[in-house]
Amino acid sequence: MSKIAFFDIDGTLFWPGIGIPDSAKRAVDQLIKNGHKAVICTGRSRGMVPESYFHMGFHGVICGAGTYVEYEGNVLHHDQMTNDEIKKVIEWGRKEKVGIILEGDENGYYDSKNCDETYKTMRKKTEHNCETILQPLEEAVHIPKWTYHYLKPEKKYEIEEILGNRYTGIYHEPEDAVEFMPAGINKATGIACILENCGIGREDAYAFGDSVNDMEMIRYVKYGVAMGNAVPELLKEAPYKTARADEDGIALALKKFELI
Known part of the structure:
Protein backbone atom coordinates (compact mmCIF):
# COMPACT_ATOMS: atom_id res chain seq x y z
CA MET A 1 0.00 0.00 0.00
CA ASP A 79 -5.83 31.79 0.88
CA GLN A 80 -5.17 35.41 -0.12
CA MET A 81 -5.04 38.66 1.83
CA THR A 82 -7.21 41.60 0.82
CA ASN A 83 -5.61 44.80 -0.50
CA ASP A 84 -6.73 46.58 2.67
CA GLU A 85 -5.01 43.97 4.86
CA ILE A 86 -1.80 44.27 2.83
CA LYS A 87 -1.89 48.06 3.20
CA LYS A 88 -2.31 47.78 6.99
CA VAL A 89 0.54 45.26 7.26
CA ILE A 90 2.89 47.58 5.36
CA GLU A 91 1.88 50.75 7.22
CA TRP A 92 2.11 49.14 10.66
CA GLY A 93 5.41 47.43 9.88
CA ARG A 94 6.97 50.69 8.73
CA LYS A 95 5.64 52.48 11.82
CA GLU A 96 7.31 49.84 13.99
CA LYS A 97 10.49 50.07 11.90
CA VAL A 98 10.74 46.32 11.29
CA GLY A 99 11.76 44.39 8.19
CA ILE A 100 8.79 43.42 6.02
CA ILE A 101 8.67 40.51 3.58
CA LEU A 102 5.36 39.84 1.84
CA GLU A 103 5.25 36.27 0.53
CA GLY A 104 3.23 35.92 -2.64
CA ASP A 105 2.05 33.31 -5.11
CA GLU A 106 4.24 34.75 -7.88
CA ASN A 107 7.05 36.40 -5.91
CA GLY A 108 8.30 37.75 -2.62
CA TYR A 109 8.27 41.49 -1.87
CA TYR A 110 10.58 43.69 0.24
CA ASP A 111 10.54 47.22 1.63
CA SER A 112 12.73 49.32 -0.68
CA LYS A 113 12.44 52.22 1.79
CA ASN A 114 14.10 50.23 4.57
CA CYS A 115 17.83 51.02 4.48
CA ASP A 116 18.79 49.06 7.59
CA GLU A 117 21.91 47.01 6.81
CA THR A 118 20.71 43.97 8.75
CA TYR A 119 17.50 43.98 6.73
CA LYS A 120 19.44 44.29 3.49
CA THR A 121 21.61 41.31 4.47
CA MET A 122 18.54 39.23 5.32
CA ARG A 123 16.92 40.15 2.01
CA LYS A 124 19.98 39.10 0.03
CA LYS A 125 20.12 35.81 1.94
CA THR A 126 16.45 35.19 1.18
CA GLU A 127 16.97 35.91 -2.51
CA HIS A 128 19.97 33.55 -2.64
CA ASN A 129 18.25 30.68 -0.83
CA CYS A 130 14.99 31.05 -2.76
CA GLU A 131 16.73 31.63 -6.10
CA THR A 132 14.62 34.70 -6.77
CA ILE A 133 14.70 38.49 -6.85
CA LEU A 134 12.35 40.14 -4.38
CA GLN A 135 10.22 42.95 -5.74
CA PRO A 136 9.19 46.23 -4.01
CA LEU A 137 6.24 46.08 -1.61
CA GLU A 138 4.28 48.46 -3.83
CA GLU A 139 4.11 45.76 -6.53
CA ALA A 140 2.74 43.07 -4.22
CA VAL A 141 -0.14 40.95 -5.52
CA HIS A 142 -1.70 37.63 -4.48
CA ILE A 143 -0.30 37.55 -0.93
CA PRO A 144 -1.34 34.73 1.43
CA LYS A 145 1.11 35.50 4.29
CA TRP A 146 3.96 37.70 5.45
CA THR A 147 6.90 37.89 7.83
CA TYR A 148 8.11 40.70 10.07
CA HIS A 149 11.83 40.55 10.82
CA TYR A 150 13.19 42.00 14.10
CA LEU A 151 9.71 42.40 15.59
CA LYS A 152 9.49 41.90 19.35
CA PRO A 153 7.33 38.76 19.85
CA GLU A 154 4.97 40.50 22.27
CA LYS A 155 4.21 43.18 19.65
CA LYS A 156 2.65 40.67 17.27
CA TYR A 157 -0.66 40.90 19.16
CA GLU A 158 -1.07 44.52 18.03
CA ILE A 159 -1.14 43.74 14.31
CA GLU A 160 -3.24 40.62 14.96
CA GLU A 161 -5.85 42.82 16.66
CA ILE A 162 -5.67 45.47 13.92
CA LEU A 163 -6.49 42.74 11.38
CA GLY A 164 -9.40 41.44 13.46
CA ASN A 165 -7.47 38.39 14.68
CA ARG A 166 -7.81 36.84 11.24
CA TYR A 167 -4.06 36.13 11.26
CA THR A 168 -1.74 34.47 13.77
CA GLY A 169 1.97 35.08 14.20
CA ILE A 170 4.59 32.44 15.02
CA TYR A 171 7.94 33.57 16.42
CA HIS A 172 11.05 31.99 14.89
CA GLU A 173 13.81 32.60 17.42
CA PRO A 174 16.81 31.55 15.27
CA GLU A 175 15.77 33.99 12.51
CA ASP A 176 14.41 36.65 14.92
CA ALA A 177 11.24 36.80 12.82
CA VAL A 178 7.48 36.52 13.24
CA GLU A 179 5.68 34.60 10.50
CA PHE A 180 1.98 35.41 10.01
CA MET A 181 -0.63 33.22 8.36
CA PRO A 182 -4.44 32.98 8.43
CA ALA A 183 -5.79 31.90 11.82
CA GLY A 184 -6.50 28.18 11.91
Whole structure:
Protein backbone atom coordinates (compact mmCIF):
# COMPACT_ATOMS: atom_id res chain seq x y z
CA MET A 1 0.00 0.00 0.00
CA SER A 2 1.26 3.47 -0.86
CA LYS A 3 2.54 5.69 1.93
CA ILE A 4 2.86 9.47 1.74
CA ALA A 5 5.71 11.67 2.97
CA PHE A 6 5.67 15.44 3.52
CA PHE A 7 8.92 17.39 3.41
CA ASP A 8 9.66 20.85 4.74
CA ILE A 9 12.24 22.75 2.66
CA ASP A 10 14.50 25.03 4.74
CA GLY A 11 16.58 23.00 7.18
CA THR A 12 14.98 19.76 5.97
CA LEU A 13 15.32 19.27 2.21
CA PHE A 14 17.45 22.39 1.78
CA TRP A 15 20.70 23.36 3.51
CA PRO A 16 22.38 26.77 2.99
CA GLY A 17 25.49 26.54 0.85
CA ILE A 18 24.52 23.07 -0.38
CA GLY A 19 20.97 23.32 -1.63
CA ILE A 20 19.21 19.96 -1.64
CA PRO A 21 21.86 17.33 -0.79
CA ASP A 22 22.35 14.66 -3.46
CA SER A 23 21.45 11.97 -0.92
CA ALA A 24 18.04 13.62 -0.38
CA LYS A 25 17.43 13.94 -4.12
CA ARG A 26 18.19 10.26 -4.65
CA ALA A 27 16.07 9.27 -1.65
CA VAL A 28 13.01 11.21 -2.80
CA ASP A 29 13.41 9.81 -6.31
CA GLN A 30 13.58 6.24 -4.96
CA LEU A 31 10.62 6.88 -2.66
CA ILE A 32 8.52 7.81 -5.68
CA LYS A 33 9.82 4.89 -7.76
CA ASN A 34 8.80 2.58 -4.92
CA GLY A 35 5.21 3.66 -5.42
CA HIS A 36 4.89 6.12 -2.54
CA LYS A 37 3.72 9.72 -2.64
CA ALA A 38 5.98 12.70 -1.93
CA VAL A 39 4.80 16.22 -1.14
CA ILE A 40 6.64 19.47 -0.40
CA CYS A 41 5.29 21.07 2.80
CA THR A 42 6.96 24.43 3.31
CA GLY A 43 6.50 27.78 4.96
CA ARG A 44 7.68 29.41 1.75
CA SER A 45 4.99 30.88 -0.46
CA ARG A 46 4.71 29.32 -3.90
CA GLY A 47 6.49 32.25 -5.49
CA MET A 48 9.54 31.65 -3.28
CA VAL A 49 10.04 27.99 -4.18
CA PRO A 50 12.54 27.51 -7.06
CA GLU A 51 10.93 26.11 -10.21
CA SER A 52 13.45 23.25 -10.23
CA TYR A 53 11.82 21.82 -7.07
CA PHE A 54 8.58 21.27 -8.99
CA HIS A 55 10.43 19.07 -11.48
CA MET A 56 11.64 16.54 -8.89
CA GLY A 57 8.52 14.40 -9.22
CA PHE A 58 6.64 15.57 -6.15
CA HIS A 59 2.95 14.70 -6.28
CA GLY A 60 1.92 17.90 -4.56
CA VAL A 61 2.96 21.03 -2.69
CA ILE A 62 1.79 22.71 0.48
CA CYS A 63 3.14 26.27 0.43
CA GLY A 64 2.83 29.23 2.75
CA ALA A 65 2.53 26.90 5.76
CA GLY A 66 -0.84 25.62 4.54
CA THR A 67 -2.18 28.69 2.72
CA TYR A 68 -1.74 27.02 -0.68
CA VAL A 69 -2.41 23.31 -1.25
CA GLU A 70 -1.99 21.55 -4.58
CA TYR A 71 -2.09 17.83 -5.31
CA GLU A 72 -1.56 16.16 -8.68
CA GLY A 73 -2.21 19.41 -10.49
CA ASN A 74 -5.39 20.34 -8.63
CA VAL A 75 -5.51 23.34 -6.27
CA LEU A 76 -7.33 22.18 -3.14
CA HIS A 77 -6.96 25.28 -0.94
CA HIS A 78 -5.83 28.85 -1.57
CA ASP A 79 -5.83 31.79 0.88
CA GLN A 80 -5.17 35.41 -0.12
CA MET A 81 -5.04 38.66 1.83
CA THR A 82 -7.21 41.60 0.82
CA ASN A 83 -5.61 44.80 -0.50
CA ASP A 84 -6.73 46.58 2.67
CA GLU A 85 -5.01 43.97 4.86
CA ILE A 86 -1.80 44.27 2.83
CA LYS A 87 -1.89 48.06 3.20
CA LYS A 88 -2.31 47.78 6.99
CA VAL A 89 0.54 45.26 7.26
CA ILE A 90 2.89 47.58 5.36
CA GLU A 91 1.88 50.75 7.22
CA TRP A 92 2.11 49.14 10.66
CA GLY A 93 5.41 47.43 9.88
CA ARG A 94 6.97 50.69 8.73
CA LYS A 95 5.64 52.48 11.82
CA GLU A 96 7.31 49.84 13.99
CA LYS A 97 10.49 50.07 11.90
CA VAL A 98 10.74 46.32 11.29
CA GLY A 99 11.76 44.39 8.19
CA ILE A 100 8.79 43.42 6.02
CA ILE A 101 8.67 40.51 3.58
CA LEU A 102 5.36 39.84 1.84
CA GLU A 103 5.25 36.27 0.53
CA GLY A 104 3.23 35.92 -2.64
CA ASP A 105 2.05 33.31 -5.11
CA GLU A 106 4.24 34.75 -7.88
CA ASN A 107 7.05 36.40 -5.91
CA GLY A 108 8.30 37.75 -2.62
CA TYR A 109 8.27 41.49 -1.87
CA TYR A 110 10.58 43.69 0.24
CA ASP A 111 10.54 47.22 1.63
CA SER A 112 12.73 49.32 -0.68
CA LYS A 113 12.44 52.22 1.79
CA ASN A 114 14.10 50.23 4.57
CA CYS A 115 17.83 51.02 4.48
CA ASP A 116 18.79 49.06 7.59
CA GLU A 117 21.91 47.01 6.81
CA THR A 118 20.71 43.97 8.75
CA TYR A 119 17.50 43.98 6.73
CA LYS A 120 19.44 44.29 3.49
CA THR A 121 21.61 41.31 4.47
CA MET A 122 18.54 39.23 5.32
CA ARG A 123 16.92 40.15 2.01
CA LYS A 124 19.98 39.10 0.03
CA LYS A 125 20.12 35.81 1.94
CA THR A 126 16.45 35.19 1.18
CA GLU A 127 16.97 35.91 -2.51
CA HIS A 128 19.97 33.55 -2.64
CA ASN A 129 18.25 30.68 -0.83
CA CYS A 130 14.99 31.05 -2.76
CA GLU A 131 16.73 31.63 -6.10
CA THR A 132 14.62 34.70 -6.77
CA ILE A 133 14.70 38.49 -6.85
CA LEU A 134 12.35 40.14 -4.38
CA GLN A 135 10.22 42.95 -5.74
CA PRO A 136 9.19 46.23 -4.01
CA LEU A 137 6.24 46.08 -1.61
CA GLU A 138 4.28 48.46 -3.83
CA GLU A 139 4.11 45.76 -6.53
CA ALA A 140 2.74 43.07 -4.22
CA VAL A 141 -0.14 40.95 -5.52
CA HIS A 142 -1.70 37.63 -4.48
CA ILE A 143 -0.30 37.55 -0.93
CA PRO A 144 -1.34 34.73 1.43
CA LYS A 145 1.11 35.50 4.29
CA TRP A 146 3.96 37.70 5.45
CA THR A 147 6.90 37.89 7.83
CA TYR A 148 8.11 40.70 10.07
CA HIS A 149 11.83 40.55 10.82
CA TYR A 150 13.19 42.00 14.10
CA LEU A 151 9.71 42.40 15.59
CA LYS A 152 9.49 41.90 19.35
CA PRO A 153 7.33 38.76 19.85
CA GLU A 154 4.97 40.50 22.27
CA LYS A 155 4.21 43.18 19.65
CA LYS A 156 2.65 40.67 17.27
CA TYR A 157 -0.66 40.90 19.16
CA GLU A 158 -1.07 44.52 18.03
CA ILE A 159 -1.14 43.74 14.31
CA GLU A 160 -3.24 40.62 14.96
CA GLU A 161 -5.85 42.82 16.66
CA ILE A 162 -5.67 45.47 13.92
CA LEU A 163 -6.49 42.74 11.38
CA GLY A 164 -9.40 41.44 13.46
CA ASN A 165 -7.47 38.39 14.68
CA ARG A 166 -7.81 36.84 11.24
CA TYR A 167 -4.06 36.13 11.26
CA THR A 168 -1.74 34.47 13.77
CA GLY A 169 1.97 35.08 14.20
CA ILE A 170 4.59 32.44 15.02
CA TYR A 171 7.94 33.57 16.42
CA HIS A 172 11.05 31.99 14.89
CA GLU A 173 13.81 32.60 17.42
CA PRO A 174 16.81 31.55 15.27
CA GLU A 175 15.77 33.99 12.51
CA ASP A 176 14.41 36.65 14.92
CA ALA A 177 11.24 36.80 12.82
CA VAL A 178 7.48 36.52 13.24
CA GLU A 179 5.68 34.60 10.50
CA PHE A 180 1.98 35.41 10.01
CA MET A 181 -0.63 33.22 8.36
CA PRO A 182 -4.44 32.98 8.43
CA ALA A 183 -5.79 31.90 11.82
CA GLY A 184 -6.50 28.18 11.91
CA ILE A 185 -4.27 27.45 8.92
CA ASN A 186 -1.04 25.52 9.30
CA LYS A 187 0.90 22.70 7.68
CA ALA A 188 -1.31 20.08 9.35
CA THR A 189 -4.48 21.54 7.78
CA GLY A 190 -2.71 21.36 4.42
CA ILE A 191 -1.79 17.72 5.02
CA ALA A 192 -5.36 16.89 6.06
CA CYS A 193 -6.59 18.43 2.82
CA ILE A 194 -4.30 16.23 0.73
CA LEU A 195 -4.99 13.05 2.71
CA GLU A 196 -8.71 13.53 2.20
CA ASN A 197 -8.10 13.96 -1.53
CA CYS A 198 -5.74 11.03 -2.05
CA GLY A 199 -7.39 8.55 0.30
CA ILE A 200 -4.28 7.79 2.38
CA GLY A 201 -4.75 7.77 6.16
CA ARG A 202 -2.73 9.53 8.83
CA GLU A 203 -1.39 6.13 9.92
CA ASP A 204 0.45 5.90 6.58
CA ALA A 205 1.72 9.49 6.59
CA TYR A 206 5.24 10.73 7.38
CA ALA A 207 6.37 14.32 7.93
CA PHE A 208 9.88 15.78 8.13
CA GLY A 209 10.65 19.20 9.61
CA ASP A 210 12.95 21.32 11.71
CA SER A 211 11.13 24.51 12.74
CA VAL A 212 8.35 25.70 15.04
CA ASN A 213 5.93 25.97 12.11
CA ASP A 214 6.41 22.21 11.63
CA MET A 215 4.98 21.42 15.07
CA GLU A 216 1.37 20.85 13.98
CA MET A 217 2.26 18.53 11.11
CA ILE A 218 4.69 16.54 13.26
CA ARG A 219 1.87 15.98 15.75
CA TYR A 220 -0.73 15.26 13.07
CA VAL A 221 0.84 12.37 11.16
CA LYS A 222 1.72 9.03 12.73
CA TYR A 223 5.38 9.30 11.79
CA GLY A 224 6.54 12.80 12.68
CA VAL A 225 10.29 13.20 12.22
CA ALA A 226 12.49 16.02 13.50
CA MET A 227 15.75 16.70 11.71
CA GLY A 228 18.90 16.65 13.84
CA ASN A 229 19.21 20.42 13.33
CA ALA A 230 15.62 21.07 14.50
CA VAL A 231 14.78 23.69 17.11
CA PRO A 232 14.68 22.31 20.69
CA GLU A 233 10.86 22.48 20.91
CA LEU A 234 10.43 20.24 17.89
CA LEU A 235 13.14 17.79 18.95
CA LYS A 236 11.31 17.39 22.25
CA GLU A 237 7.91 16.95 20.62
CA ALA A 238 8.72 14.68 17.65
CA PRO A 239 8.32 10.91 18.19
CA TYR A 240 11.08 10.21 15.65
CA LYS A 241 14.40 11.89 14.92
CA THR A 242 16.99 11.67 12.19
CA ALA A 243 20.35 13.23 11.33
CA ARG A 244 20.84 16.81 10.25
CA ALA A 245 19.71 17.85 6.79
CA ASP A 246 23.33 18.20 5.64
CA GLU A 247 24.23 14.79 7.08
CA ASP A 248 21.88 12.65 4.95
CA GLY A 249 19.00 12.96 7.42
CA ILE A 250 16.26 12.43 4.82
CA ALA A 251 17.87 9.38 3.23
CA LEU A 252 18.67 7.78 6.58
CA ALA A 253 15.09 8.21 7.85
CA LEU A 254 13.43 6.88 4.69
CA LYS A 255 15.71 3.83 4.87
CA LYS A 256 14.92 3.34 8.56
CA PHE A 257 11.19 3.34 7.76
CA GLU A 258 11.87 0.91 4.89
CA LEU A 259 10.33 3.29 2.39
CA ILE A 260 13.43 3.06 0.19
